[in-house]
Amino acid sequence: MTAELYVDVHFPRPPFGPFTYRLAAGPPPAPGCRLLVELGRRRAVSLAGRPASPPPSGVTAKDVQQTLDVEPLLPLPSWELLEYVARRYASSVGEATRWALPIPLDARRDDLLFLTEEFARGPALEGWEAEEAAAAAAVREAGWLGTRAAGPPEIIRGLVERGVLALEPYAARPPLDDVFAYASPEGEGPRGTRGRQLWEELAAGPQPLRRYYGEAKSRAALRRLLRSRHAALGLRTAPAPPPPEEPAPTLFAGGSRRSRVEEALGAVREGGAETVLLLAPEIHLVPAFQTWAADFWGEPFQSYSSEASPAARWEVFRRCRRGTVRRVVGTRSALFLPLPPATAVVVAEEAASAYKQWEGSPYYHARDVAFARASGAPLAMTAAAPSLEAYGAVASGEVALRHLPRAGGARPELTVVDMAGVVAAEGPVIFSAALIEELRAARRRRERALVIVNRRGYVPYIYCEVCGRALQCPACEVAFTYHRDEQTLRCHYCLRREPLPRRCPTCGKERLTGVGFGTEKLAAEVRLLFEEARIGRADSDALRTPLQVKTFWADFAAGKFDVVVGTQMALRALDDEKVTFVAVANADTALNIPDFRAAEYTFRMLTQLREPTPARRRLLLQTFHPDHYAVAAAVADDFEAFARRELEFRRRLRLPPYTRLINVVVAERKAAAARAAAEEVAARLADILGPEAEVGVPTPAPVARRRGYRRWQVLARVPPATIERAQAGEALAALVRRRGPLDVTVDVDPYDLF
Numbered sequence: 001m002t003a004e005l006y007v008d009v010h011f012p013r014p015p016f017g018p019f020t021y022r023l024a025a026g027p028p029p030a031p032g033c034r035l036l037v038e039l040g041r042r043r044a045v046s047l048a049g050r051p052a053s054p055p056p057s058g059v060t061a062k063d064v065q066q067t068l069d070v071e072p073l074l075p076l077p078s079w080e081l082l083e084y085v086a087r088r089y090a091s092s093v094g095e096a097t098r099w100a101l102p103i104p105l106d107a108r109r110d111d112l113l114f115l116t117e118e119f120a121r122g123p124a125l126e127g128w129e130a131e132e133a134a135a136a137a138a139v140r141e142a143g144w145l146g147t148r149a150a151g152p153p154e155i156i157r158g159l160v161e162r163g164v165l166a167l168e169p170y171a172a173r174p175p176l177d178d179v180f181a182y183a184s185p186e187g188e189g190p191r192g193t194r195g196r197q198l199w200e201e202l203a204a205g206p207q208p209l210r211r212y213y214g215e216a217k218s219r220a221a222l223r224r225l226l227r228s229r230h231a232a233l234g235l236r237t238a239p240a241p242p243p244p245e246e247p248a249p250t251l252f253a254g255g256s257r258r259s260r261v262e263e264a265l266g267a268v269r270e271g272g273a274e275t276v277l278l279l280a281p282e283i284h285l286v287p288a289f290q291t292w293a294a295d296f297w298g299e300p301f302q303s304y305s306s307e308a309s310p311a312a313r314w315e316v317f318r319r320c321r322r323g324t325v326r327r328v329v330g331t332r333s334a335l336f337l338p339l340p341p342a343t344a345v346v347v348a349e350e351a352a353s354a355y356k357q358w359e360g361s362p363y364y365h366a367r368d369v370a371f372a373r374a375s376g377a378p379l380a381m382t383a384a385a386p387s388l389e390a391y392g393a394v395a396s397g398e399v400a401l402r403h404l405p406r407a408g409g410a411r412p413e414l415t416v417v418d419m420a421g422v423v424a425a426e427g428p429v430i431f432s433a434a435l436i437e438e439l440r441a442a443r444r445r446r447e448r449a450l451v452i453v454n455r456r457g458y459v460p461y462i463y464c465e466v467c468g469r470a471l472q473c474p475a476c477e478v479a480f481t482y483h484r485d486e487q488t489l490r491c492h493y494c495l496r497r498e499p500l501p502r503r504c505p506t507c508g509k510e511r512l513t514g515v516g517f518g519t520e521k522l523a524a525e526v527r528l529l530f531e532e533a534r535i536g537r538a539d540s541d542a543l544r545t546p547l548q549v550k551t552f553w554a555d556f557a558a559g560k561f562d563v564v565v566g567t568q569m570a571l572r573a574l575d576d577e578k579v580t581f582v583a584v585a586n587a588d589t590a591l592n593i594p595d596f597r598a599a600e601y602t603f604r605m606l607t608q609l610r611e612p613t614p615a616r617r618r619l620l621l622q623t624f625h626p627d628h629y630a631v632a633a634a635v636a637d638d639f640e641a642f643a644r645r646e647l648e649f650r651r652r653l654r655l656p657p658y659t660r661l662i663n664v665v666v667a668e669r670k671a672a673a674a675r676a677a678a679e680e681v682a683a684r685l686a687d688i689l690g691p692e693a694e695v696g697v698p699t700p701a702p703v704a705r706r707r708g709y710r711r712w713q714v715l716a717r718v719p720p721a722t723i724e725r726a727q728a729g730e731a732l733a734a735l736v737r738r739r740g741p742l743d744v745t746v747d748v749d750p751y752d753l754f
């Protein structure tokens, strides 16, 4: 009698799992194989995980009803990356598969079987069982066959294991480029001239099927050869490249966006890379990156993003799996493509916030996962101004930094307007006279203008209209978050709590007000000044759906707007040479936000605005703090000066990159329940993370109510090594699972604390 086998089973939707199931028969499926199992009262497609231990006595595990794949959908290296992401971001493998799979798991398509190269050349069938021989012959005759048509699953599995058949998980039809025609060396060869000629050509080496498909006569000749078994069809799988030498990751800073991408690609090529994954932070950058990369490498790059149809993404996914796609440009989900383990990774514009996955758990950061993805293969990053996380790795010697020479083109001519002086002379205004004059001049020249309000997120804070200061926590030098319910100011880093003062502590005036002005107000202001101007608004309120974003930028490209007003979403307008005037209405809104990255965001945005352009452009910056180190360093184009100050600040306050943050938000219907749950979470966190972690006292979240729920949060600060420890991530994930996925969210390395 054989011992009973158990396996972890993961679901791509709640309750995610893993759950233990029993295998009634057969060998255990490899991780990443699809399984049909019973979940509650329905049947569901799931993914096999690792072998599991038997459940405790008294608990009965359900049986796996059917193993749907012969070979896993996700090869082992991809599966291991998902396990890493789940662990590192306190999530589950089931949740992580949501971002990794190009199509739904239960898509009803059949697997396809092909002949392997050896078998296509015609091995002997003697000594085979009748069913095996029949199945192999059927595939051989047809060129490719669905598994259900080819024979019983156990027979097919045996043939795949013996290397007779190769399997392509559920696809409609293979692309002609990947299918090759082979000559069978048996017998005399065909008789007819045309057939003979073709057969000899194939005998010299496999030929792509596409060659013979264009012309009716050669297509017919090939069909005859296939029928008479003088030729066969098969797949060609590219051989895996040799593992490259252990190189140090390099970060390319400065230059232009294009020169950075080219230098990074050059570096990984020098490191011996043959397969390359180039990550772009946003979909709209993919086409340009694709062109630059292909020009530089001399070979095409395949694009991969969520904008493509599921069928197109699936196509790329399976061609990567087979090794016929070796170079990909894609957004963050491309990290999970089944490219070979030795694939080099280039993270372009690594500081872009779009690399943080924010749509659902796991809230992973693509730059950090790229390090795990590359694991020994060449890795390069680019940035106009590096993130402090990447720069911290430079400072500690883990990453090499290379500054690129300044790109061609001119820097925008910069004017800094000190708003303190403007308010003294003109009163609290949104636009200074200087800004209005520049806008007017641009309108006269019939050129386009861009007005930016530097605002992120919706965390409420209080600032003074006269001196522009936000009310700050004196200990943390980060703005207080304003809690409207209780009329208090709270620091979400050290948990200090203060009543809302009447007067500004800096200038003594009674002009304290909530948050900064938004894009809408700014657009209305522009409309008042220039009645006839066509104004476009680009922010997350005006453009909610991908379609709205696409339409907006199509309209912009078609010249339908004279002035674009927006948040960092509007920065895409910078790529247009017809934009000759750019104004930042209030650089301080970013400095004021209750977020320790406030200075970094400000520096980065100003640096981006100052990148050289082919067009002549003027840039105007309104600020209450021209002497703030982020503003001053950006104006002086001195990243090192900024980074030194900023790293010093982060070290002193034990903030990333010196520590890692974990933000846990609990939502409950009743405030008391939310508070109690948060207290329980805090106690559990202290247990899980150990004595070297600092677990904060639970506080109401900055956004304290959402959709009828009361939200409380716990913020923990831990040494970086703790996060990498496997047990910590698993225990955190268990914390979420125990309460159900809707009540608790765990965000490791959070970028927004609300």
Ligand SMILES: [Zn+2]
Residues within 6 Å of the ligand: 464, 465, 466, 467, 468, 469, 504, 505, 506, 507, 508, 509
């Ligand atoms: Zn003031």
Ligand SMILES: [Zn+2]
Residues within 6 Å of the ligand: 473, 474, 475, 476, 477, 491, 492, 493, 494, 495, 496
């Ligand atoms: Zn504080």
